[in-house]
Amino acid sequence: MTQSITLYHWEPNANSGKPMLTLAEKGVAYESHYIDLLNFDQHRPEYLALNPAGTIPAMRVGDRVFTESTAMMEYVDAAFDGPPLTPADPYDRWRMRWWMKYFDQYLAPSFSMIGWSVFIGPSVRSRDPNELKAAIERIPMPERRVAWSKAIYGTFSPEELAESQRRVAIGTAALEKILSERPWIAGDTYGLADINCFNLAYALPLSQPSLASDEKTPHIMEWLRKIYERPATRETWAKGRTEMAARVKFLERGVAA
């Protein structure tokens, strides 16, 4: 395929990191367009013209725009040459999709709530209150407006944070169980489900040391380190501009978490 590819993304982390790492694994070159989430670039008119929902990432291929990071990963794997990241066996393919939905709908929202309350909110809270208010009002989706507002003003309730923490514990235990049964999430080969979950969970041993560690979750730790050792992972995380992405170095073998 010779069409030009532009990826609009934030840090190699969560949803933005999913297509970044997928494209890198496939060996597909793309033009990178950094959208600064903490500067609300994703809600500015230039970006909304591309993706009216105001969510990151978005990818332009020729004159088509793709959004929704997990569907985008499947598109990239199906559309471009390079090593396949979807299992050939239909049962394993089903399992890949099942787990990606579990990560996206059950685990990721809980991780996000905790991450936004301890990192995103405090990172922007000290700015001019009027500027923040205007930034919230520009958000197109009502659900995102509520989430940003809670992060900025620190109003996640203790109950919803506790529920998110409960879910992260359940999800971590589920991940340790499946990785004790097979090397990769969908089966015998590395692929999209691993890329999805690595973006979600790479910092888990740092943020949740009571849940994930060499002692408590050895299979998760080995799986994280194997992914970190891949050239595509190194190349992708080197594109990070913040301390958040730099945390990934703790996965270097011999470095204590």
Next chain:
Amino acid sequence: MTVTLRHWEPNGFSLKPLIVLYEKEIAFESRYEDWTALERAPQFADELEVAYNLEREGPVLIHEGRPITDSLFMMQFLDDAYPGASLMPGCAEALWDLLTWGRLAGEILAPSVASLGCKAFLSPALATSGKRDATRRAIEAMANFERRNGWLAALDDGYGEAECADSRRKIRLVIQKLEERLANQPYLLGDAFSLADIELFALARSIPLLDVFEPGDFPRVQAWLARIEARPSVAKALAHSRTGAPEKAFTPGPEHSRWG
């Protein structure tokens, strides 16, 4: 290959794989379970993909002794693993489109249809069943916290006005997108009927009963629903109903998003 489908009334999640099985003419064994009687087979209850299935109540396909859950991915599996006419265009764009529609269906439409449908049909039925105490005991014995919460809401009609209003808003949002998509083409992915049509049809079929829009609204969506309803596969799938009104069959659906 032998395949068994554990399902309930042909509505929502149960309807999807039934239509695919008949479209592709795959021989299967139907195992009907009454989900409102909370009579689900304990088989595979320890498998994570069964125990943590986000549909809460959903069909289980048993393929070579292994359980397959989640009705969208089950449909993709059937289309991938079995011969017969493919229900997907072969291109990568169509796969992206299906998954994007599937996310709208699963995260926005399904919880909203379930909230309104349970309030209209399941909650009143549980209230008058004469077995409330036994039902409550069965619900409280459920291992899965989210599933238990969903059923307690149904038992106690826990659907407040804010949740119902938000559900109506979300349903209209998805139906509006369908109306726009159908402006220049008969089916969601183009000229051919596909898994995307089944995904949305199975959830949308009950919406006319839920008082969300007027009979004259969304004419293209209504014509599309009628076009799919006329397919022989749909008639065969609906013939699995034992209540005679599958469009009124609801169980607690997936959670509404906790996060935007």
